[in-house]
Structures are given as C-alpha cells and as structure tokens.
Amino acid sequence: MGLLSIIRKIKRKEKEMRILMVGLDNSGKTTIVLKINGEDTSVISPTLGFNIKTIAYNKYTLNIWDVGGQRTIRSYWRNYFEQTDGLVWVVDSSDLRRLDDCKFELHNLLKEERLSGASLLIFANKQDIQGALSPDEITKVLNLEALDKTRHWKIIGCSAYTGEGLLEGFDWLVQDIASRIYVLD
Amino acid sequence: MEGEEDLSNPIKTLDPASSHPKHTAMLERLSNRKQPFLSRNPDSHPFESTNSFLSRFSQSKHSIDSDLTRCRQSTDPDSKSTLKSDLEAVSISISDLEKLVAENSYFLPSYEVRTCLQTISSLKQSLENVTSEVVPKKKFAFKSKKASSGVVDKTEIENHEIDLEKPSFIVPDLPGFRNMENEVLVKEFKGSEMGEFSISDLNSCEVRLTGCLRAIFIHRLKNCKVYTGPVFGSVLIEEVEGCVFVLASHQIRVHHARASDFYLRVRSRPIIEDCSGVRFAPYCLSYDGIERDLKESNLDEETGNWANVDDFKWLKAVQSPNWEILPESESVGGVIILNSDK
Numbered sequence: 001m002g003l004l005s006i007i008r009k010i011k012r013k014e015k016e017m018r019i020l021m022v023g024l025d026n027s028g029k030t031t032i033v034l035k036i037n038g039e040d041t042s043v044i045s046p047t048l049g050f051n052i053k054t055i056a057y058n059k060y061t062l063n064i065w066d067v068g069g070q071r072t073i074r075s076y077w078r079n080y081f082e083q084t085d086g087l088v089w090v091v092d093s094s095d096l097r098r099l100d101d102c103k104f105e106l107h108n109l110l111k112e113e114r115l116s117g118a119s120l121l122i123f124a125n126k127q128d129i130q131g132a133l134s135p136d137e138i139t140k141v142l143n144l145e146a147l148d149k150t151r152h153w154k155i156i157g158c159s160a161y162t163g164e165g166l167l168e169g170f171d172w173l174v175q176d177i178a179s180r181i182y183v184l185d
Numbered sequence: 186m187e188g189e190e191d192l193s194n195p196i197k198t199l200d201p202a203s204s205h206p207k208h209t210a211m212l213e214r215l216s217n218r219k220q221p222f223l224s225r226n227p228d229s230h231p232f233e234s235t236n237s238f239l240s241r242f243s244q245s246k247h248s249i250d251s252d253l254t255r256c257r258q259s260t261d262p263d264s265k266s267t268l269k270s271d272l273e274a275v276s277i278s279i280s281d282l283e284k285l286v287a288e289n290s291y292f293l294p295s296y297e298v299r300t301c302l303q304t305i306s307s308l309k310q311s312l313e314n315v316t317s318e319v320v321p322k323k324k325f326a327f328k329s330k331k332a333s334s335g336v337v338d339k340t341e342i343e344n345h346e347i348d349l350e351k352p353s354f355i356v357p358d359l360p361g362f363r364n365m366e367n368e369v370l371v372k373e374f375k376g377s378e379m380g381e382f383s384i385s386d387l388n389s390c391e392v393r394l395t396g397c398l399r400a401i402f403i404h405r406l407k408n409c410k411v412y413t414g415p416v417f418g419s420v421l422i423e424e425v426e427g428c429v430f431v432l433a434s435h436q437i438r439v440h441h442a443r444a445s446d447f448y449l450r451v452r453s454r455p456i457i458e459d460c461s462g463v464r465f466a467p468y469c470l471s472y473d474g475i476e477r478d479l480k481e482s483n484l485d486e487e488t489g490n491w492a493n494v495d496d497f498k499w500l501k502a503v504q505s506p507n508w509e510i511l512p513e514s515e516s517v518g519g520v521i522i523l524n525s526d527k
Contacts, residue, residue: 071458
C-alpha cells in the first residue's frame with residue numbers, strides 16, 4: 001500500500017482537509033479566515049509567522065493554515081506545502097501596482113510539485129473598494145488561463161470586510177477537494 | 186465360506202475372463218477408461234493437427250510476406266496514405282499468427298514451436314525494415330517531437346511577452362498624486378467617495394488628505410510630508426526616504442523606508458520590512474471634523490500600538506536596530522490643517 005493511499009484512508013476517516021492560505025502581504029488572508037469563522041476582524045496585525053484555524057465546515061473539518069505574506073517570510077511558505085489539499089490564493093484587487101508581483105509569486109508557487117494536486121481557489125479580495133479590479137480582470141492580469149490544464153481552479157470575487165463571496169469560494173473548494181479525496185463516499 | 190473361496194481362487198484365475206465376471210468387468214472398465222486417451226492422442230489431433238497447423242502457418246506467412254513486398258515496392262506517392270494502414274494490417278496479422286502458435290503450442294513438437302517463433306520474429310523484423318524504409322517513421326517522429334517542443338518554447342516566450350505587456354494596458358491608474366516636485370497637494374474626501382488613493386514618485390512635496398479613506402498606497406517619496414485623515418483599511422508604504430508621515434489606519438506596512446518619521450494611530454501592530462533609521466510617534470493631526478472622521482473609522486481610540494512595531498527583518502526578542510521611538514524633544518508636536526488650507 002502506497003503512502004498516499006494510507007494518508008487517504010486516514011483522511012477519509014477523519015474527513016479532514018488541509019487548506020493553505022497564501023498571497024502577498026496586505027491581501028486579506030487573515031481577515032478572510034477570521035471572517036469565515038465568525039470572529040472579530042477589526043483588529044488584525046500583519047501576520048508574523050502563521051495562524052492555524054480548525055473549522056467545522058459542513059461535514060468536513062478544515063485545517064486552515066494562514067501564512068504571513070510579507071516578502072521576508074514568503075520563503076517559509078514551502079514549509080507548509082506538504083499534504084495540502086486546497087490552496088487559497090488571495091489577491092488584493094485594489095493593489096494594482098503590485099499585481100505583477102502577485103502574478104510572479106503565484107506562478108512560482110504553482111511550480112511546486114508538492115502542490116500539484118491541490119485545488120486552487122483564487123479570491124479576488126477587496127471587491128468592496130472603489131477601483132478594485134473585477135475577477136475577470138484579475139484572471140487576465142494574472143494570466144490564469146495559462147495554468148496547467150490538470151489544475152482544478154476557480155476565481156471568486158469577495159470582500160473579507162463584508163463577507164461577500166467567502167462562502168461561495170469555500171463551498172467550491174471543499175466540494176472540489178471532496179470529489180477528489182472522498183470519491184468512495 | 187472364506188476357506189472355500191481361497192481354494193477355488195487358484196483355478197479360477199487361470200481363466201479370468203470367463204470364470205470371474207467381476208474381474209472381467211473391472212478390466213473392461215479399465216480399458217474403457219484408457220480408450221479415450223489412446224484414441225484422442227495418436228488418432229485425431231497430433232499428426233493431422235500438426236500438419237494442418239503447419240500448412241495454415243505457412244499460408245499466413247506467405248500472405249504476410251507478399252503484403253510486405255507489395256508495401257516495399259509501392260513507390261506511388263498517392264498510395265502513401267493507405268500504406269500506413271496496410272502496414273498496420275500486416276502487423277495485426279503477424280500478431281494473429283503469433284497468437285495461433287501460442288494457442289497450439291501445447292500439442293506441437295517443441296522443434297516446430299521454435300521454428301514458428303523464429304519465423305514470426307523474422308517477419309516482425311522485416312515489417313520493421315519495410316516500415317522504416319517506406320515510411321521513415323522514427324526519424325519523422327523524432328523530428329516532429331523536437332519541432333513541437335520548440336513551438337512550445339516559442340509560445341511560452343510569446344506568453345511571457347504578452348504577460349509583460351498585459352498589465353500596462355489593462356490596469357488603470359488609481360486616483361492619486363504622482364510625479365511631482367515642490368508642491369502642496371491637497372484633497373478632501375467626503376463620506377460618499379470612501380475609496381483608495383495612491384501617492385507615488387513625489388519629491389519635496391507636502392500632501393494633505395482629509396476625510397475618510399479605504400486604503401492608501403504610497404511609493405517612492407523623497408523628502409515629503411504626508412498628512413492623512415483616518416484610513417479604514419490599510420496603508421502600504423514602500424521606498425520612501427527622508428519623509429514625515431502622520432497617519433491613522435487599521436493596518437500599516439512599511440517596506441524599504443530610510444530615515445523617516447511616522448506619527449501613527451493604528452488598530453493593529455505596524456510592521457516594517459527592510460527599513461532603517463525609521464522612528465515612531467503617536468498621531469498628532471488635527472483638522473476641522475477629524476474627531477468625527479476618526480470615530481466613523483473606528484480610530485477614535487488611542488491604542489498605543491504606534492510603538493508596537495514588528496520588524497520582519499529582525500525576528501529576535503531584543504529591540505530591532507532598524508527603528509526607534511521618536512524622542513519627544515524632536516517631535517513636531519502637532520500638525521493642524523486649517524480649513525483655509527484644504
């Protein structure tokens with residue numbers, strides 16, 4: 001029995017999913033996680049290191065790893081890749097100047113072999129801000145159409161501030177992961 | 186009873202068939218049982234079958250041979266398209282032949298099996314020869330692969346070029362102040378237009394923003410003074426030098442700042458990254474209506490976070506050498522934007 005199938009079996013039993021939140025600093029990763037967990041989002045410091053949240057979502061347990069996005073600590077993202085079922089890439093849709101940076105980091109991340117099977121949800125965050133780019137525009141700017149054909153991905157506009165779009169995004173992600181891992185159910 | 190039998194036995198065995206019906210029956214049964222083997226083995230299959238198999242085999246071989254010769258001789262370019270399917274058909278009949286040998290190998294003499302297999306492998310070889318002769322497949326495939334990978338490279342390069350161009354045409358500019366020198370830049374934000382604002386590439390300017398904002402992006406300022414009302418979202422400051430900032434915001438990130446002073450009110454901990462010689466002090470801006478704006482933005486309370494700076498380039502318990510608290514004696518004290526200045 002391969003290691004993978006053992007892991008799958010364990011996961012099937014526990015119905016656990018490991019989700020990694022990444023993206024540039026100031027994109028709203030921590031705010032999204034706290035918002036979806038129904039916590040106060042008014043005082044959030046830039047993440048120095050990482051936060052883990054375990055959330056019961058439908059019949060699944062989500063282990064959400066929210067990793068800081070400051071440039072200095074991006075090199076530590078790799079430490080969280082192992083066994084990642086779902087990847088959430090958060091974009092500050094209003095930070096037009098750093099979209100190039102954002103695109104570079106995303107495509108760089110997706111080269112990682114350990115993440116090759118992970119479903120990818122892209123949150124075009126901060127849609128509530130005037131002048132933010134729409135999900136379609138973000139798709140073009142980040143050149144998402146050029147992603148590997150085998151990659152399961154979806155982009156969803158959201159606002160971590162109002163909470164709009166967050167559930168839609170996580171619904172898709174959890175469904176997509178479940179259809180891959182828990183096929184036998 | 187037993188004694189009688191014992192006595193009679195010697196006599197009776199002399200003529201078993203007639204004198205002992207049981208024994209006879211047994212012999213009969215035995216011979217019957219043997220019969221099928223005897224009749225099956227030598228009679229029906231082996232010789233006849235081996236012969237018929239060999240004739241069938243050689244027939245197929247001849248037809249394959251002739252097919253191959255035909256393929257080899259066909260030089261007509263029009264028949265090229267059918268050639269491939271012809272060769273495929275030959276390949277199929279060869280494998281059929283191989284299957285035939287395998288199916289019949291259980292009764293064939295081992296010599297015949299070996300000969301047949303040799304014939305098949307030589308047929309395969311000649312098929313390969315003909316294929317490479319008539320349709321230079323291998324070479325062609327190799328070339329096409331190379332060519333296709335080259336195409337991929339090209340498209341990748343093209344993609345990359347497109348990528349580089351894309352953002353410039355698609356990304357619009359945020360509202361903001363940019364590319365100016367020695368100016369006083371003033372903007373008042375009213376409740377309805379709580380948007381984002383960009384301040385970039387200024388030299389020796391003074392920027393006064395009053396009212397509430399959602400987000401501010403600040404890039405490449407030199408020797409500037411920036412005074413802003415409350416920012417409900419976050420402030421991102423990059424590449425500034427010799428500047429003074431008076432800001433109130435929920436989040437503040439400072440990257441690549443040198444020799445600058447920050448008078449802040451922050452809901453969370455401000456962070457610096459790749460900075461040096463930056464100093465921090467409490468927020469000290471006032472203008473007509475600032476109390477209301479601060480309250481509206483949830484920034485009316487002094488949290489004292491202005492001094493809780495996290496330096497991402499100094500992940501140690503001891504104080505970072507990159508920043509310090511601005512001594513009160515060097516503080517500007519207070520900045521007042523008068524209505525006439527707006």
